[in-house]
Amino acid sequence: MSWLQNQVNQNPEKLFIQFGDNQFSYLDIAEMVQTYSRSLLRENIQPQDRILIYLPSGVELIEIILACFEIGAVAAPISPKLTEGERNVIIDKIQPKLIITNWNQKLPDFPSPIPVSCIEELPNASSGCSVIKNDYIYNSDDITAIILTSGTTGIPKAVQLTYGNFEASCNNWNEFLQFQSNDQFLCCLPLHHIGGLAVMLRALMFGFSVNLVSTFEAKLVLDTIIKYPVSIISLVPTMLKRILDLEGGLKAIKSLRWILLGGGPSPEYLLDLCIKEKLNIVKVYGMSETCSGTVGLKLLDEPQNKLYAGRPFNGAKIWTENNELYISGPMVMKGYVGEAATNGHHNSHDLGQVDNGNLVFLDIRRKDLIITGGENVNPLEVEEALLQIEGITDAAVIGVEDVEWGEKVVAYIVNSEFGIRNSEFRMKLKGRISDFKIPKEFIQVSSIPRNELGKIVYEKLREHQD
Incomplete structure (x- = not known):
């Protein structure tokens, strides 16, 4: 018995998801999950087949993921904010049997050999006279999801996670x-x-x-x-x-x-x-x-x-x-x-x-340590010191290749107090951190690049230096 079926048996009308002002009980979700499960089975999806899911965070994404769980397929949700190049690299790596998206997200540049289904059309695909039987039995060692690492420093890796x-x-x-x-x-x-x-x-x-x-x-x-x-x-x-x-x-x-x-x-x-x-x-x-x-x-x-x-x-x-x-x-x-x-x-x-x-x-x-003049600098320590300076609302620190120092410490800062010179930032850091940790260069920006989790995307800062 699946985790969802277990909750439906025990608490069918209990609130599972509050999404804005909309409420969904375990039974509400289970009914749509069963509909999507039948649709996937009609698409001849077999246990351990990979389904790439290209949908925004929402109830439909949860239902599709759980539908994959019900039939033993591998759910591989990816961010709809990926660029075309990033998305195609991931699709090539995962090699899904099916891509599920919606009418708003569907793009003409999905790799053509892979079939694409829109979630709005899946309920229609579940109808028919023939009975579709789901014979999947849970196995703790079966892969149930592929999750991408957060990818703040390059191409994310595809992590295979099991029921266990x-x-x-x-x-x-x-x-x-x-x-x-x-x-x-x-x-x-x-x-x-x-x-x-x-x-x-x-x-x-x-x-x-x-x-x-x-x-x-x-x-x-x-x-x-x-x-x-x-x-x-x-x-x-x-x-x-x-x-x-x-x-x-x-x-x-x-x-x-x-x-x-x-x-x-x-x-x-x-x-x-x-x-x-x-x-x-x-x-x-x-x-x-x-x-x-x-x-x-x-x-x-x-x-x-x-x-x-x-x-x-x-x-x-x-x-x-x-x-x-x-x-x-x-x-x-x-x-x-x-x-x-x-x-x-x-x-x-x-x-x-x-x-x-x-x-x-x-x-x-x-690999994130900055080695400058033979000294190791932890950029996180420098970022924390910067954030304690009045007026600095965000900061990121990287090492940039330098002929004299090997690497020099460079700080990107969001500063709400205009007109402050870089020399003043250096003075404010003195006594907070060692002199060799104080950035050689300060670059004032309107925002620090961050991913959907709020993590700094250091790779974009390094691209700025190239």
Whole structure:
């Protein structure tokens, strides 16, 4: 029995998804999932066939993903914001049997050998006189989804996740947070990203509801928290800061039972604010390859460990080799598409340490370190120092090849106080960070390029330098 069928049997009329003012029970979703499942079977989709889903975050995307789950097909949702070139590279890599999109998204330049179906037409395809039987039986080792890594530094990789991966991850999160049947989890992360999809599957397994916001806008998220009985939210640090900067933002965030904070390092000043205001922050470390977070820390329980990522969940083992963090456990992906299986082990390529208390300290990816004049510079440290300067609302730091220094530190900043000279920024950084870490160049921009998760897209900054 599938996770969806189990909830329908137990709580058919219970709220599953709140989407704006529209409500969908488990039964509502199940009826559409069955319709789409029949359509896919009529398209001769077999277990483990790959379905590329090119739809915006919304209820229809959830229904199509769950329809794939019902018949054992592999759901591969991708962002509709990808460029034509990016999309075609991914399609070529995944080699789907079918592409599902909608009338608005359908483009004439999809690779021609691959059939394309529009979701508006799928219900018609499910009708007919012949009986279509779904014989698929769940197998924990079967691949159920292909999720793309966030791709902030290049072409994203295609991560293959199994039913067993999702089950292990969801169970770990339930053990850590103790989900309640009346919880409402506000999901403002994209559903084609592991952070969004994992929220849906946790709700499906444990019977709480999801308030779905299709795209992150700080004011919209704030209004949603105020209007609806939201108890849990998952954010990246940039998102949290933007909500807290709004009038009423702190009060709204304080009302939540849990605030999951992941997707990148959290600035110390932000963590200090959360501790001071007694916000129920759960620091999270994980990735697509580990089926979402696999390390956690409840900030108010141990504020003295605020700079640590947390401790591994049950079944997860983390160790270091050459200062890089390795992760093993039942939540670790089966492997990347087109590459060898991982056998439950993954090299994160993040630098870090694990102390005697099993606390994980996360540093930075080795390739992101800037080596200038023989000194190592962590760009995240410089970014945090910049963000504490009055007037700087956003910042990103990269290393640029330089004849004299090997690499020079370059800062891109969004500055709300016009007329400030670069020399003044240097003076304001003195005493905050060592002199060799102070950027040699400051470039003032109107915005820092970020992806849908709010992560800085450093590759675009490097392209700016070329």
